[in-house]
Amino acid sequence: xxxxxxxxxxxxxxxxxxxxxxxxxxxxxxxxxxxxxxxxxxxxxxxxxxxxxxxxxxxxxxxxxxxxxxxxxxxxxxxxxxxxxxxxxxxxxxxxxxxxxxxxxxxxxxxxxxxxxxxxxxxxxxxxxxxxxxxxxxxxxxxxxxxxxxxxxxxxxxxxxxxxxxxxxxxxxxxxxxxxxxxxxxxxxxxxxxxxxxxxxxxxxxxxxxxxxxxxxxxxxxxxxxxxxxxxxxxxxxxxxxxxxxxxxxxxxxxxxxxxxxxxxxxxxxxxxxxxxxxxxxxxxxxxxxxxxxxxxxxxxxxxxxxxxxxxxxxxxxxxxxxxxxxxxxxxxxxxxxxxxxxxxxxxxxxxxxxxxxxxxxxxxxxxxxxxxxxxxxxxxxxxxxxxxxxxxxxxxxxxxxxxxxxxxxxxxxxxxxxxxxxxxxxxxxxxxxxxx
Numbered sequence: 001x002x003x004x005x006x007x008x009x010x011x012x013x014x015x016x017x018x019x020x021x022x023x024x025x026x027x028x029x030x031x032x033x034x035x036x037x038x039x040x041x042x043x044x045x046x047x048x049x050x051x052x053x054x055x056x057x058x059x060x061x062x063x064x065x066x067x068x069x070x071x072x073x074x075x076x077x078x079x080x081x082x083x084x085x086x087x088x089x090x091x092x093x094x095x096x097x098x099x100x101x102x103x104x105x106x107x108x109x110x111x112x113x114x115x116x117x118x119x120x121x122x123x124x125x126x127x128x129x130x131x132x133x134x135x136x137x138x139x140x141x142x143x144x145x146x147x148x149x150x151x152x153x154x155x156x157x158x159x160x161x162x163x164x165x166x167x168x169x170x171x172x173x174x175x176x177x178x179x180x181x182x183x184x185x186x187x188x189x190x191x192x193x194x195x196x197x198x199x200x201x202x203x204x205x206x207x208x209x210x211x212x213x214x215x216x217x218x219x220x221x222x223x224x225x226x227x228x229x230x231x232x233x234x235x236x237x238x239x240x241x242x243x244x245x246x247x248x249x250x251x252x253x254x255x256x257x258x259x260x261x262x263x264x265x266x267x268x269x270x271x272x273x274x275x276x277x278x279x280x281x282x283x284x285x286x287x288x289x290x291x292x293x294x295x296x297x298x299x300x301x302x303x304x305x306x307x308x309x310x311x312x313x314x315x316x317x318x319x320x321x322x323x324x325x326x327x328x329x330x331x332x333x334x335x336x337x338x339x340x341x342x343x344x345x346x347x348x349x350x351x352x353x354x355x356x357x358x359x360x361x362x363x364x365x366x367x368x369x370x371x372x373x374x375x376x377x378x379x380x381x382x383x384x385x386x387x388x389x390x391x392x393x394x395x396x397x398x399x400x401x402x403x404x405x406x407x408x409x410x411x412x413x414x415x416x417x418x419x420x421x422x423x424x425x426x427x428x429x430x431x432x433x434x435x436x437x
Contacts, residue, residue, distance in 0.1 A: 047066040057181065070180075082316060084320070090118075104390060107264060108262060108274055109136040123178045124148075148178065200239075200240075204242065218297065219296070227240055247281070252392075255391075273390075273394075279295075281395075293329075303324065319342075322337050344403055348403025352396060358421035359390055363386065365425040369382070378431040389418070395413055
């Protein structure tokens with residue numbers, strides 16, 4: 001009798017446990033189904049479509065009503081509290097940090113004012129406030145990359161008139177720096193190119209950007225501005241020097257064919273070129289680009305909020321966000337990833353300082369030759385050599401990654417720069433000897 005009761009009790013306990021377990025399983029499944037449905041509803045409800053964005057809308061705040069996640073992260077580009085070893089967003093004075101710059105750019109506006117750039121939020125503000133505005137009469141072409149109004153003004157004024165108009169004459173019409181409209185179609189949000197200079201350069205290379213993949217566009221939209229450029233001819237047409245290619249050697253060939261110069265150095269008289277910020281050109285020679293990585297993968301990595309995956313519009317150095325930027329592909333811990341970046345940058349920075357020393361020595365030799373009475377004909381070769389050397393140094397120095405975008409290319413280019421500088425130094429010394437005879 002006792003055995004029978006015990007069996008029934010165990011049976012009841014088992015049935016009760018099974019019922020509870022079943023209820024828990026059903027509850028978990030119901031929660032998961034509800035969560036999935038909530039995520040689906042959340043995804044379908046984004047963007048919010050609060051307002052209709054017109055084709056002429058430039059104010060990021062208006063776009064942000066429909067895309068609050070992207071807008072809130074873009075607003076963080078006004079923060080300047082994230083310095084890195086060789087860059088970041090704090091506008092430190094590069095002329096103070098690297099005094100040799102004043103000699104290298106003597107006679108040009110960059111020897112007057114040259115600061116580390118702040119975030120995209122300040123693209124227009126920083127240009128309007130730079131002392132370079134007073135040092136040289138900048139053309140309207142400068143607004144191509146610093147003002148969201150540029151495409152509309154180009155349409156109203158025409159490409160040539162817009163570029164050659166004095167910057168100060170159109171400055172009052174410029175109110176927005178970087179804008180959503182620079183890169184996105186307001187109707188579809190597809191990535192697009194809005195700047196004619198890049199379109200012209202790609203066309204010259206036989207590239208139809210309208211056939212580019214979305215991943216390719218995540219680099220090309222950045223190449224609208226993060227490139228080397230110059231103002232061509234009397235019309236000051238914004239031009240990318242890519243007729244021979246995008247390496248520094250090809251760019252050198254392009255400028256040599258035009259006999260182009262930005263300024264003559266006040267100390268040496270050499271015809272010089274001021275390289276701007278060739279991130280695209282340097283990046284496309286590197287392993288990441290050749291592996292299919294885009295600019296946005298590292299500087300605007302995807303982030304997930306619930307069911308919604310968006311690109312982080314806090315455009316910044318990957319060093320400040322290494323897990324999201326690098327950790328998607330590289331499984332080392334954050335400290336190791338950061339150290340790898342810093343090692344590359346420190347190596348490049350060391351080569352930059354060596355190159356600057358060689359350039360300074362070449363300048364001293366040319367100045368000495370001039371004082372000794374060397375003629376312009378005798379100094380033509382040393383001046384050409386120092387032009388080649390400084391062009392290559394500036395290609396690495398003014399490129400914002402301090403070599404990281406393409407470490408081997410940066411080292412190769414600086415090696416050539418040192419070689420050219422030392423050749424200039426020797427040739428100038430020979431010119432001094434010849435002049436003294």
